[in-house]
Amino acid sequence: MKRILIVDDAATVRLFHRAILESAGYAVDEAVNGIEALEKALQSTFDLYLVDVNMPKLDGYGFLRELRGSELPQAPAIMISTEAGARDEQLAYAAGANAYLVKPTRPERLLLLVRMLIGEVPA
Amino acid sequence: MAFIKKSPGSETLAHEERRFARDCAGLALELESADASERRWAARDLADCPDASALLLSRLQREDDASVRELILSTLTRLGDEVAVLGLVNCLRSENAALRNEAIECMKQLPDEVAPIMQCLLADADADVRIFAVNVLESLCHPEVESWLIQVIESDAQVNVCATAVDLLGEVGSAAARDALLRLKARFADEPYMQFATDLALKRLAAN
Numbered sequence: 001m002k003r004i005l006i007v008d009d010a011a012t013v014r015l016f017h018r019a020i021l022e023s024a025g026y027a028v029d030e031a032v033n034g035i036e037a038l039e040k041a042l043q044s045t046f047d048l049y050l051v052d053v054n055m056p057k058l059d060g061y062g063f064l065r066e067l068r069g070s071e072l073p074q075a076p077a078i079m080i081s082t083e084a085g086a087r088d089e090q091l092a093y094a095a096g097a098n099a100y101l102v103k104p105t106r107p108e109r110l111l112l113l114v115r116m117l118i119g120e121v122p123a
Numbered sequence: 124m125a126f127i128k129k130s131p132g133s134e135t136l137a138h139e140e141r142r143f144a145r146d147c148a149g150l151a152l153e154l155e156s157a158d159a160s161e162r163r164w165a166a167r168d169l170a171d172c173p174d175a176s177a178l179l180l181s182r183l184q185r186e187d188d189a190s191v192r193e194l195i196l197s198t199l200t201r202l203g204d205e206v207a208v209l210g211l212v213n214c215l216r217s218e219n220a221a222l223r224n225e226a227i228e229c230m231k232q233l234p235d236e237v238a239p240i241m242q243c244l245l246a247d248a249d250a251d252v253r254i255f256a257v258n259v260l261e262s263l264c265h266p267e268v269e270s271w272l273i274q275v276i277e278s279d280a281q282v283n284v285c286a287t288a289v290d291l292l293g294e295v296g297s298a299a300a301r302d303a304l305l306r307l308k309a310r311f312a313d314e315p316y317m318q319f320a321t322d323l324a325l326k327r328l329a330a331n
Contacts, residue, residue: 010290011290012289012290012320012324013316015319015323016316016319016320053220054223054224056224056228062220062221082250082251082254083251091218091220103286104282
């Protein structure tokens with residue numbers, strides 16, 4: 001079973017994404033900020049990261065920069081943000097994201113991206 | 124892998140020699156030093172100087188060292204004057220996500236100082252600033268928090284602002300929020316996340 005780490009400080013958002021991903025057959029773990037996500041990435045291997053931008057302690061950009069610059073196992077990352085601007089999207093890709101989604105999440109859009117990035121459907 | 128943040132080193136400070144005078148002019152110069160340990164000294168000791176908030180806010184915009192930033196923010200929170208609060212509000216408009224989050228965390232610690240400007244922040248033209256204002260409410264111990272959140276979900280047209288407010292209402296709301304949540308659910312009937320979040324908030328309110 002493919003494993004996905006949800007990184008978001010908003011509990012309701014984590015619950016929503018967990019429900020979508022688990023109903024599609026993925027195993028899900030959660031972290032509430034970038035520091036906790038890095039700790040989880042040290043302990044486990046994930047097939048995909050679903051990362052919010054704005055979080056306390058270490059934000060999504062910071063988390064991805066640390067992850068990409070580390071020797072931790074790498075996996076695709078979807079960055080999720082309330083910000084729809086082109087600059088925000090550029091920042092996400094520069095930090096190491098593979099895709100960018102604007103909140104609120106549409107379940108079918110999220111699942112399509114996840115399947116593409118994990119390699120279950122052609123990109 | 125160096126991803127665990129170092130905390131600002133108070134022990135280190137105690138052993139560092141000081142090159143600058145300890146008066147306000149000296150501290151202002153020290154805050155611009157190339158040496159991070161000297162900037163830490165200045166960020167801590169400037170609190171008693173006039174214009175301290177303005178100097179600290181100016182440095183904060185350019186400061187890369189995490190330990191200096193932490194001390195600047197700690198001193199700004201301790202000062203809590205009008206300049207500090209308005210400076211923190213300006214940080215909410217920054218493109219630097221870390222700076223925005225740091226400002227939010229500081230503002231949460233200044234309920235009495237932030238409360239008078241909360242209505243303005245919740246009515247800001249920039250939806251992101253309104254979202255950050257709701258984030259500030261998360262830990263702002265103030266009696267108006269619930270009514271501000273109800274006002275947001277009743278009046279804000281932007282779905283993500285309302286979504287952020289709903290998350291919080293589920294945690295801090297009371298029965299007074301129920302009707303507003305039901306109206307919000309109807310207003311965003313085609314948004315799956317909003318349906319999920321309002322249902323969850325209503326369930327939590329019913330359980331309280």
